[in-house]
Amino acid sequence: MATDSWALAVDEQEAAAESLSNLHLKEEKTKPDSNGAVVKADDNAEKTEDEEKEDRAAQSLLNKLIRSNLVDTTNQVEVLQRDPTSPLYSVKSFEELRLKPQLLQGVYAMGFNRPSKIQENALPMMLAEPPQNLIAQSQSGTGKTAAFVLAMLSRVEPGNKYPQCLCLSPTYELALQTGKVIEQMGKFYPELKLAYAVRGNKLERGQKISEQIVIGTPGTVLDWCSKLKFIDPKKIKVFVLDEADVMIATQGHQDQSIRIQRMLPRDCQMLLFSATFEDSVWKFAQKVVPDPNIIKLKREEETLDTIKQYYVMCNNRDEKFQALCNIYGAITIAQAMIFCHTRKTAAWLAAELSKEGHQVALLSGEMMVEQRAAVIERFREGKEKVLVTTNVCARGIDVEQVSVVINFDLPVDKDGNPDNETYLHRIGRTGRFGKRGLAINMVDSKHSMNILNRIQEHFNKKIEKLDTDDLDEIEKIAN
Ligand SMILES: Nc1ncnc2c1ncn2[C@@H]1O[C@H](COP(=O)(O)OP(=O)(O)OP(=O)(O)O)[C@@H](O)[C@H]1O
Numbered sequence: 001m002a003t004d005s006w007a008l009a010v011d012e013q014e015a016a017a018e019s020l021s022n023l024h025l026k027e028e029k030t031k032p033d034s035n036g037a038v039v040k041a042d043d044n045a046e047k048t049e050d051e052e053k054e055d056r057a058a059q060s061l062l063n064k065l066i067r068s069n070l071v072d073t074t075n076q077v078e079v080l081q082r083d084p085t086s087p088l089y090s091v092k093s094f095e096e097l098r099l100k101p102q103l104l105q106g107v108y109a110m111g112f113n114r115p116s117k118i119q120e121n122a123l124p125m126m127l128a129e130p131p132q133n134l135i136a137q138s139q140s141g142t143g144k145t146a147a148f149v150l151a152m153l154s155r156v157e158p159g160n161k162y163p164q165c166l167c168l169s170p171t172y173e174l175a176l177q178t179g180k181v182i183e184q185m186g187k188f189y190p191e192l193k194l195a196y197a198v199r200g201n202k203l204e205r206g207q208k209i210s211e212q213i214v215i216g217t218p219g220t221v222l223d224w225c226s227k228l229k230f231i232d233p234k235k236i237k238v239f240v241l242d243e244a245d246v247m248i249a250t251q252g253h254q255d256q257s258i259r260i261q262r263m264l265p266r267d268c269q270m271l272l273f274s275a276t277f278e279d280s281v282w283k284f285a286q287k288v289v290p291d292p293n294i295i296k297l298k299r300e301e302e303t304l305d306t307i308k309q310y311y312v313m314c315n316n317r318d319e320k321f322q323a324l325c326n327i328y329g330a331i332t333i334a335q336a337m338i339f340c341h342t343r344k345t346a347a348w349l350a351a352e353l354s355k356e357g358h359q360v361a362l363l364s365g366e367m368m369v370e371q372r373a374a375v376i377e378r379f380r381e382g383k384e385k386v387l388v389t390t391n392v393c394a395r396g397i398d399v400e401q402v403s404v405v406i407n408f409d410l411p412v413d414k415d416g417n418p419d420n421e422t423y424l425h426r427i428g429r430t431g432r433f434g435k436r437g438l439a440i441n442m443v444d445s446k447h448s449m450n451i452l453n454r455i456q457e458h459f460n461k462k463i464e465k466l467d468t469d470d471l472d473e474i475e476k477i478a479n
Pocket residue numbers: 060063064067068069070071110111112113114115116119138139140141142143144145146147275
């Protein structure tokens with residue numbers, strides 16, 4: 001399980017050296033050399049990076065668990081065809097795809113009325129004859145999984161009792177999630193079976209798999225294809241590489257995926273999906289998907305334009321808490337998210353707010369992903385009005401009804417510099433879909449004032465000072 005390790009490292013520092021608790025926020029990058037706590041932070045640096053990678057898989061799983069709808073996007077899909085002279089097809093309905101009736105029934109049973117933006121272009125390409133390869137990138141929640149599941153289900157011949165579609169996922173949990181979609185969409189195909197090639201799923205040696213679709217993690221799939229020979233890779237017609245960006249962040253997965261790909265027949269259809277498209281993903285994609293069509297859908301830009309930003313000057317944690325109480329006392333806040341730098345602060349703040357009678361949810365890095373999903377779900381349903389959280393676990397969560405975001409601690413990176421991207425992520429979520437949002441930043445030292453100033457400069461947007469002792473002033477900001 002992934003952990004909020006950066007916060008954990010900081011927590012450890014806090015406990016180990018209370019008097020030096022602000023060391024990680026040192027303005028200058030150079031770290032004092034005579035201090036044990038700082039050396040410890042250095043020791044942790046590598047571990048933190050590793051665990052951050054692991055956190056990508058956890059984040060991805062969390063996104064899947066809490067997502068119930070397609071993500072809205074106004075951006076246009078970018079399509080790069082392998083053969084630019086061939087006509088470009090896009091579909092506005094599932095009927096146009098001439099799917100097998102059982103499959104169309106499965107799609108409608110899932111409540112899909114029409115293809116998503118990425119599906120409009122991706123599906124005709126994936127279902128074309130002869131099969132074409134595809135690399136597709138779009139953010140989580142835009143319909144990629146549903147698209148490749150539909151492609152696998154369309155190509156499979158249920159009468160043939162051997163694996164024909166192979167799908168690689170970065171983790172066991174993500175494989176299970178995709179498996180669920182296959183089962184749902186293939187509901188009206190009773191003869192269709194699915195096998196999970198994941199660690200712990202032990203088969204007897206010499207056995208052959210009769211399931212038509214295999215989904216699994218690269219290490220186990222490689223074993224099943226080569227050493228154990230449970231799967232005959234030469235019979236695979238569709239090869240899907242899901243979550244390529246998460247995949248390559250895990251040691252060994254890239255090589256294993258390439259080795260699997262090499263065992264497949266030349267005419268096997270190769271499909272690769274990724275939520276992001278940094279250079280490393282692109283290089284990997286080109287290695288495993290020959291002659292691809294490419295589809296990209298840009299992430300919806302987050303902006304601070306519709307958000308009123310304020311800061312409150314305090315001297316310490318207790319004053320910050322008092323300021324928060326004053327704000328709550330003066331204005332009605334439907335739902336708020338409050339961000340803290342460490343788990344320890346988050347837990348403390350949640351407890352203090354509860355004592356004040358607020359219905360508080362705490363989202364923290366040591367929770368299992370499923371627990372986090374449950375907390376977010378309750379918050380979404382409005383069962384709690386305040387969500388206190390640290391950074392890592394709240395990234396990428398869309399909580400549309402949140403009207404106020406409070407940075408109890410300003411976001412800083414490992415070197416103590418402003419983390420502008422995180423600031424935008426946190427705050428950008430309030431002012432969605434034309435709504436106006438409110439962001440309040442707590443500042444408690446010269447150092448954090450400096451961070452705030454640098455954030456202001458970066459976005460070229462003024463953050464106004466707010467006096468939380470002046471009730472009239474607070475009331476004004478809510479209007
Ligand atoms: N055409 C559609 N119409 C309505 N809902 C859809 C459609 N396609 C997918 N969905 C739903 O939208 C959500 C996101 O879809 P999907 O999981 O396929 O996206 P994704 O890009 O693969 O995201 P992730 O990588 O997080 O899984 C799911 O709840 C899915 O059931």
